[in-house]
Every structure is written in C-alpha cells, then in structure tokens.
Amino acid sequence: MHDSIYAEILTIGDEILFGQITDTNTQWIGTELTSAGIRPLRKTSVGDQAEAILTALGESLQRVDILIITGGLGPTKDDITKHTLCRFFDTELEINEDALALITEFFNKRGREMTELNRQQAALPKTCTYLQNDWGTAPGMWFEQNGKVVVSLPGVPFEMKNLMTHRVLPRLKALFDVPIIKHKIIRTIGIGESFLAETIEAWEDSLPAHIKLAYLPHFGQVRLRLTATGRDEDQLNSELEYEVSRVLPLIDKFVYGFDNDELEDVIGKLLMAENATLSTAESCTGGFVAHRITSVPGASRYYTGSVVAYDNAVKINTLGVPESMVREYGAVSEQVVTAMAEGARKLLHTTYAIATSGIAGPEGGTADKPVGTIWIACATPDRTVTRLLKLSNHRSVNIELTTTYVLDLVRKNIMQTAQN
Amino acid sequence: MHDSIYAEILTIGDEILFGQITDTNTQWIGTELTSAGIRPLRKTSVGDQAEAILTALGESLQRVDILIITGGLGPTKDDITKHTLCRFFDTELEINEDALALITEFFNKRGREMTELNRQQAALPKTCTYLQNDWGTAPGMWFEQNGKVVVSLPGVPFEMKNLMTHRVLPRLKALFDVPIIKHKIIRTIGIGESFLAETIEAWEDSLPAHIKLAYLPHFGQVRLRLTATGRDEDQLNSELEYEVSRVLPLIDKFVYGFDNDELEDVIGKLLMAENATLSTAESCTGGFVAHRITSVPGASRYYTGSVVAYDNAVKINTLGVPESMVREYGAVSEQVVTAMAEGARKLLHTTYAIATSGIAGPEGGTADKPVGTIWIACATPDRTVTRLLKLSNHRSVNIELTTTYVLDLVRKNIMQTAQN
Numbered sequence: 119m120h121d122s123i124y125a126e127i128l129t130i131g132d133e134i135l136f137g138q139i140t141d142t143n144t145q146w147i148g149t150e151l152t153s154a155g156i157r158p159l160r161k162t163s164v165g166d167q168a169e170a171i172l173t174a175l176g177e178s179l180q181r182v183d184i185l186i187i188t189g190g191l192g193p194t195k196d197d198i199t200k201h202t203l204c205r206f207f208d209t210e211l212e213i214n215e216d217a218l219a220l221i222t223e224f225f226n227k228r229g230r231e232m233t234e235l236n237r238q239q240a241a242l243p244k245t246c247t248y249l250q251n252d253w254g255t256a257p258g259m260w261f262e263q264n265g266k267v268v269v270s271l272p273g274v275p276f277e278m279k280n281l282m283t284h285r286v287l288p289r290l291k292a293l294f295d296v297p298i299i300k301h302k303i304i305r306t307i308g309i310g311e312s313f314l315a316e317t318i319e320a321w322e323d324s325l326p327a328h329i330k331l332a333y334l335p336h337f338g339q340v341r342l343r344l345t346a347t348g349r350d351e352d353q354l355n356s357e358l359e360y361e362v363s364r365v366l367p368l369i370d371k372f373v374y375g376f377d378n379d380e381l382e383d384v385i386g387k388l389l390m391a392e393n394a395t396l397s398t399a400e401s402c403t404g405g406f407v408a409h410r411i412t413s414v415p416g417a418s419r420y421y422t423g424s425v426v427a428y429d430n431a432v433k434i435n436t437l438g439v440p441e442s443m444v445r446e447y448g449a450v451s452e453q454v455v456t457a458m459a460e461g462a463r464k465l466l467h468t469t470y471a472i473a474t475s476g477i478a479g480p481e482g483g484t485a486d487k488p489v490g491t492i493w494i495a496c497a498t499p500d501r502t503v504t505r506l507l508k509l510s511n512h513r514s515v516n517i518e519l520t521t522t523y524v525l526d527l528v529r530k531n532i533m534q535t536a537q538n
Numbered sequence: 539m540h541d542s543i544y545a546e547i548l549t550i551g552d553e554i555l556f557g558q559i560t561d562t563n564t565q566w567i568g569t570e571l572t573s574a575g576i577r578p579l580r581k582t583s584v585g586d587q588a589e590a591i592l593t594a595l596g597e598s599l600q601r602v603d604i605l606i607i608t609g610g611l612g613p614t615k616d617d618i619t620k621h622t623l624c625r626f627f628d629t630e631l632e633i634n635e636d637a638l639a640l641i642t643e644f645f646n647k648r649g650r651e652m653t654e655l656n657r658q659q660a661a662l663p664k665t666c667t668y669l670q671n672d673w674g675t676a677p678g679m680w681f682e683q684n685g686k687v688v689v690s691l692p693g694v695p696f697e698m699k700n701l702m703t704h705r706v707l708p709r710l711k712a713l714f715d716v717p718i719i720k721h722k723i724i725r726t727i728g729i730g731e732s733f734l735a736e737t738i739e740a741w742e743d744s745l746p747a748h749i750k751l752a753y754l755p756h757f758g759q760v761r762l763r764l765t766a767t768g769r770d771e772d773q774l775n776s777e778l779e780y781e782v783s784r785v786l787p788l789i790d791k792f793v794y795g796f797d798n799d800e801l802e803d804v805i806g807k808l809l810m811a812e813n814a815t816l817s818t819a820e821s822c823t824g825g826f827v828a829h830r831i832t833s834v835p836g837a838s839r840y841y842t843g844s845v846v847a848y849d850n851a852v853k854i855n856t857l858g859v860p861e862s863m864v865r866e867y868g869a870v871s872e873q874v875v876t877a878m879a880e881g882a883r884k885l886l887h888t889t890y891a892i893a894t895s896g897i898a899g900p901e902g903g904t905a906d907k908p909v910g911t912i913w914i915a916c917a918t919p920d921r922t923v924t925r926l927l928k929l930s931n932h933r934s935v936n937i938e939l940t941t942t943y944v945l946d947l948v949r950k951n952i953m954q955t956a957q958n
Contacts, residue, residue: 132752133754134565134581135568135578136765137565137566137568137569137572137578138754140565145560145561146557147557148554148556149557150557152556159555159585160583160594161554161582161583162580162583163580163582164579164580165580177597192731193731193732235735236732253931332558398846404828404829404831405820405828405829405846406829408825408828408846408848409826413937418848418902422852423849424825426828426844428828428832428842429838431887432886436856466852466856481835513833517829
C-alpha cells in the first residue's frame with residue numbers, strides 16, 4: 119500500500135469531547151474513504167477553540183494530503199470553524215451568492231423567517247470552493263493549497279453524508295491517483311461470527327493477497343466484506359464474483375442478501391415478485407418492525423399496516439385473540455402470538471402477517487418467563503410458523519434483535535411459498 | 539478555566555480508523571472525565587503502528603497532564619502497544635506475578651487451556667503500576683512521569699469501563715486537585731437554533747466567565763447546555779439554577795424538559811401524573827411514533843397501542859375514517875388525520891390519541907402536495923388539534939421530524955388539559 123493516498127479526519131465540538139453526543143460521522147467517513155482507496159491515518163477531535171483547531175489543522179497537513187473536517191458550522195456563537203479556516207488560509211469571509219440563494223429558498227419553502235444569523239451562514243472564506251448542501255443551511259467548503267485538500271462539512275450526519283457522497287468523494291478521486299478498490303458484501307443471518315469463520319476458513323486462506331476479508335457483525339447478522347485492490351476494474355469485479363461463487367455453497371442457507379440490501383429491502387422485493395402483501399401485529403417490538411418495513415421507499419405497494427397491540431385489550435378487541443387464551447397461556451405464549459399473526463392477516467387483508475409478543479424488559483420478567491423471553495410468528499395462506507427467542511436483559515437490544523429475527527422468519531416463509 | 543486539569547484520549551486500532559467497529563469508548567470516557575472535573579482537550583485515534591502511537595503520545599503529554607489510552611492490548615496485539623509504551627518510558631517488559639495469577643485463574647475457571655500468548659499478557663512495563671482487570675485477561679497500566687499520568691486500558695468496553703470506574707478515576711481524583719464541573723441541559727423544541735440564539739443573546743452575553751453555553755441541535759430540537767466550573771458544588775448548582783431561572787421566562791413555551799429527559803419520557807410522566815392513556819394512528823411515520831413511545835421502560839402503563847394505517851383501506855376499515863372523506867380530501871388532509879386520531883382514540887380506548895398522515899417521500903409528491911407535506915393531529919377528550927408540517931425530501935428525516943412534532947403536540951395538549 120506504499121502508493122496509498124492518506125487522509126485524516128478532524129471533528130470539531132465540545133459536545134463530542136465531553137461525550138454529550140455520539141459521533142457516528144467519523145466511522146462512516148473512515149469506511150467511505152477506505153472504500154474510495156484513500157487510507158485514513160488518524161482521527162482527531164478538538165473542542166470549539168480556534169487555537170486547538172489551528173494546531174490540529176497544521177499537524178494534519180504535515181502528515182497527509184487530505185483532511186476532512188466535520189462539525190462547528192451551525193449558525194450560533196459556539197461555532198467558530200469558518201473564522202478559524204479564514205485565519206489558517208489567510209483569507210476572509212464574504213457572502214457566497216449561490217449559498218445565500220439556497221438558504222433563502224430553504225426558509226421560503228418552509229414558510230419560515232430568515233435571520234441575520236442564517237444569512238451569515240452564506241458567508242464563506244473567499245479562497246474556498248462552495249460545496250452545496252442539499253439538505254441544510256450550512257454549506258460545505260473545499261480548500262486546495264500546495265496539492266493538499268482540506269474539506270469542511272457540517273456535523274449533521276445526513277447532511278455530511280450527502281456532501282461526502284456527491285461533492286467530496288468524486289472530487290477527491292478525480293484529483294488523486296487512487297487505486298481502484300472494489301467491495302462485495304455478503305449478508306448472513308443465523309450463524310455466529312466464529313462458526314462462520316470456521317465454516318469458510320479454507321476459502322478465506324485461499325484468497326489472493328489483493329483481496330481482503332472483513333467480518334462485520336451487527337445484531338444477529340454478520341456481513342462478510344470482500345475488498346479487492348488493484349488497477350483494472352473489470353478484473354477486480356470478475357475476481358470478486360468468482361470468490362463469491364466459491365464461498366456461497368458453504369453458507370448458502372445463512373445468506374439473505376448482498377451489498378446494501380437490508381432484510382426489509384429483500385422482503386419488499388420478494389413480496390413484489392410474488393404480488394403478495396404483508397401486515398404486522400406487534401407487542402414487545404412496539405412498532406419497530408413496522409418502522410423497519412416502512413423505512414423502505416415504496417413500501418406502501420406491499421405493506422398495508424400494523425396493529426401495535428401493547429395492551430392485552432387491543433390484542434383481544436382489535437386482533438381478535440380469544441380472551442380465554444390470554445388468560446390461560448398469558449400474552450407471551452405461542453398460542454397468543456399465533457392468534458395475533460392470524461388476526462392481523464385477517465384484519466389487514468394480507469398474504470402474510472408477522473407478530474411479536476415478549477418481555478422486552480427491564481421489568482416484567484417472571485421465573486418461567488424471564489426478561490428476553492419472546493415469541494415471534496409468521497402467518498401464511500396455508501400455515502402459521504412460530505419461534506421462541508431467548509434474548510438479553512437489554513430493552514433496546516431485544517427490540518432490535520426481535521425485529522431482525524421476525525423479518526428473517528417472514529423472508530424464509532415467502533421464499534418457501536414461492537418455491538411450492 | 540485556567541485552573542482546569544486537562545486530559546486527552548488516545549484510541550489505538552486500524553479497525554477504528556477504517557470504520558469497521560463503532561467506538562463507544564471515547565464518548566463514555568469523555569463523559570466520565572468531564573463529570574470528574576477533568577476537561578477532555580482532544581481525542582485521537584491512530585492505527586496499530588508504533589511510530590504513530592509514539593508521536594501521538596509525545597504530542598499529548600506536551601498539551602495535557604493526563605492521557606487515557608484504550609485498545610491494542612488483546613492477546614494478538616498487545617506486543618505493539620506494550621512495547622511502544624516501554625520505548626516511550628524507556629523501560630522493559632517483565633512478567634507481573636499478580637497479573638499472571640489472575641490470568642491463570644481466569645483460564646482455570648473456564649476449564650480452558652492457557653497459551654504462551656495468554657501468559658505474555660502478564661508481561662508489563664517494569665515502571666508501570668498494574669491495574670487489575672476484573673473482567674478479562676488484558677491488564678490496565680498506570681504510568682507516572684514528571685507529574686503527568688498515562689493510563690493504558692483494554693478496548694473491550696465493559697473491561698475498560700470497570701477499570702476506569704474502580705481503578706483509574708479514584709486515583710486521578712486523589713492525585714490531581716480537580717475543579718468541580720456541573721452541567722445543566724435545557725431542552726427546547728419548536729424554535730430554530732438561530733432564533734433561540736437571538737432570543738437569549740442578552741442573557742448569554744451576561745453569563746459569568748466560568749459558565750459556558752453550548753447549542754446542541756438535533757432533529758427539530760435544540761438543547762442548551764450550561765457548563766459551570768468551580769470549587770464549590772453547592773454554589774455551582776445554585777448559580778446554574780439562577781441562570782436557568784433567568785433564561786426560562788424568555789423561552790418558556792419552547793422548553794419541554796431538562797437534562798436527559800426525552801420528549802417520550804416527559805409525555806410518559808405527564809400521562810402517569812394525569813392517570814391518562816395514549817394511543818396512536820400512524821400513516822407516514824409507519825410505526826416510528828409507537829417505537830419512540832415504547833422505547834421508554836414501563837410505557838405499557840399509559841400506552842395501549844397503535845394502528846399503523848399505511849393502506850387507506852386500514853384507515854377506513856380499522857380506524858373508521860369515512861371512505862367518502864378519503865376520496866374527497868385525500869389521505870393527506872386535515873380531515874383524514876383528524877378522523878384517524880379520533881378513530882384511534884375510540885378504537886383503542888385512550889384519553890389522548892395522536893395521528894400522522896403525509897408524504898414521506900422520496901416518491902408520491904404532487905404539485906399541491908409536494909413530498910414533505912404532512913398533517914399531524916392530537917385528539918383529546920374535548921377537542922382535536924391539527925398541524926400542517928412542510929418538511930424535506932428526505933424520507934428518514936421526515937419520519938424522524940414528524941414523530942418529534944407529533945409527540946410535542948400531545949405533550950402540549952396534555953399540559954393544557956391538566957391546567958383546565
């Protein structure tokens with residue numbers, strides 16, 4: 119990797135140093151730079167003090183060619199990044215008309231009044247190239263000096279990501295002679311990282327030196343990321359295809375998708391291919407299953423809705439779960455989760471319906487049904503399948519994992535129905 | 539703040555730079571140091587290279603008195619961090635008998651065999667103080683030189699946290715004459731960062747030098763964070779109380795809570811105080827409102843459930859929205875969102891009900907109802923209040939913002955009802 123282009127990431131803001139907000143930006147930027155063939159060398163966070171920012175800036179540019187700065191661009195007093203950049207590049211602020219037009223439009227569209235502070239967001243260092251922020255009022259800035267690049271982006275994650283993807287990375291790839299880096303991600307569910315590693319060990323050891331494998335575990339799933347580095351894009355792509363074709367037979371039944379396809383995307387495609395529809399009945403997941411499904415644009419084509427039956431009365435009155443059944447077996451039981459799924463399927467008129475009922479915690483556990491005891495079900499035109507989960511004491515983790523497992527349950531059942 | 543004790547945090551590991559793992563350690567350490575009266579000045583992440591670590595170490599100790607290092611101590615990686623620390627402090631490794639005994643016991647307990655690699659984890663730099671790791675095999679290390687402290691901790695979060703809490707922070711407080719740092723967070727909604735700044739400008743300018751203000755904006759909300767540094771805890775608390783009492787009258791109607799209270803927490807407390815209940819009917823938010831409400835432990839005490847009416851047929855058949863109304867005004871209308879809220883309130887038997895209906899995007903917009911056009915409603919025992927939102931083209935942002943605004947709508951209506 120001696121022909122690597124190196125970059126550093128600088129985040130600005132007391133709130134990050136003091137641990138008052140979670141910094142998800144630098145991880146994302148690190149991943150994107152790496153995939154673009156640019157090697158992150160160091161990450162630094164400093165507070166909202168000019169001197170600290172100036173020092174960090176100077177140090178970085180002595181080590182690397184590219185510095186990505188995020189944060190410190192909001193309209194208020196504690197944001198001093200712009201003035202500090204003026205000092206560093208020995209220039210001054212002036213209103214950028216393009217930026218001003220966009221900010222004005224932003225406020226007009228929302229029927230909101232624009233303050234002088236907002237107007238000042240359009241004031242940019244004279245020597246920088248203006249990077250349009252499609253989703254916010256804080257512009258991005260691109261500086262070039264002695265063949266080195268400094269980019270300053272707002273800290274709001276979706277604004278920063280949009281600027282990086284559409285404005286920054288293309289410019290960096292055009293300016294620097296970066297090697298071609300190709301990724302292929304295989305998404306698995308239902309197998310632990312170490313088992314997966316043992317299953318594919320021989321294949322992993324046989325990978326050529328310019329193709330690296332990374333295990334990326336996340337809430338019951340493990341993504342396998344293949345990274346190929348070289349100079350010939352077509353060759354890299356066919357090499358990746360070949361390696362995928364070699365490993366797939368070993369882990370077939372755990373693979374649900376590739377690259378950026380989340381479970382909810384895969385389910386959507388399967389349902390549309392089958393001309394089928396889906397509904398949900400949620401107790402312990404409290405609407406998170408519906409949220410995951412409806413986070414996919416166009417979900418209304420196959421998803422009709424959900425009954426979040428948090429109160430047993432809702433299970434009984436709206437989903438038609440027999441009151442005697444709840445009394446006899448309890449709300450957290452195979453019988454009730456089955457009746458919930460079948461009730462939702464009938465009430466919401468869908469081909470498939472999934473249901474969850476369990477004890478998310480931290481309270482509500484009993485000796486025979488401890489916190490983390492969760493039943494999930496999938497009702498299809500000809501059967502209802504259930505599964506018992508035994509999860510943790512951690513509420514949000516239980517909600518996240520249960521959602522993932524019930525989405526996988528319906529995925530398997532749609533595929534099975536399609537095959538028959 | 540010139541009487542502050544400053545610290546830096548250094549994380550070691552390629553996997554953090556390349557974005558392959560989420561670093562939650564530094565946020566936690568930042569919070570703990572801050573509440574211990576030690577000011578984090580900078581955070582740095584470097585890869586697993588000795589030179590990079592040495593440089594970062596040297597730079598930090600020129601700036602601050604305390605450096606907390608995490609990562610790079612696993613059985614496969616400990617060589618580099620420990621050997622680098624030996625080079626920096628001009629010492630050498632030797633087996634620490636206490637550490638060895640603990641590691642041996644760790645493996646005996648689990649009936650697992652101990653490798654030479656594991657044994658080498660007990661090899662520590664001669665000049666360091668051994669910090670016992672109660673949860674793993676990688677020991678913590680405490681170095682003191684010229685009144686400065688360097689601490690090296692394993693990267694596994696629960697091992698690191700245990701070492702920080704029980705071994706490191708008590709030693710730091712004993713060694714350094716730390717000032718007391720107190721935070722007070724005021725949570726606002728419904729006012730932009732810049733308007734807020736102008737509204738409280740006079741107050742902000744009048745703050746004493748030892749009380750700092752920061753604006754923390756997040757999805758339609760702005761948190762105001764007051765940070766007071768001093769020597770007398772009671773005095774700092776009363777000073778913070780005094781400043782809050784001065785600013786509250788200016789922004790009263792935008793403040794929904796303090797410190798760590800999220801909107802959903804505040805609503806839960808209000809509902810329980812009123813002995814009232816809540817249900818939801820969601821179209822464009824697709825279950826996210828229900829998710830936010832049920833993410834609060836014990837929400838089942840006041841939340842009965844939700845109908846996610848993604849398909850108009852569900853709005854009509856389950857929530858009882860008149861079909862003619864949907865035909866005449868469209869699903870995204872004040873009439874329909876009102877009928878949805880009132881329908882949910884009746885169906886789910888609650889004191890209050892909230893509803894959302896809009897075009898989350900990216901598709902589905904029309905000339906008169908562009909993407910981001912969203913109606914929200916709150917039904918109470920004696921009235922139904924609605925509001926029209928004009929948001930962005932960004933689906934997930936629209937879902938997030940709509941959820942926040944509808945939670946605020948019900949919060950206001952519960953308070954209003956309570957006052958009558």
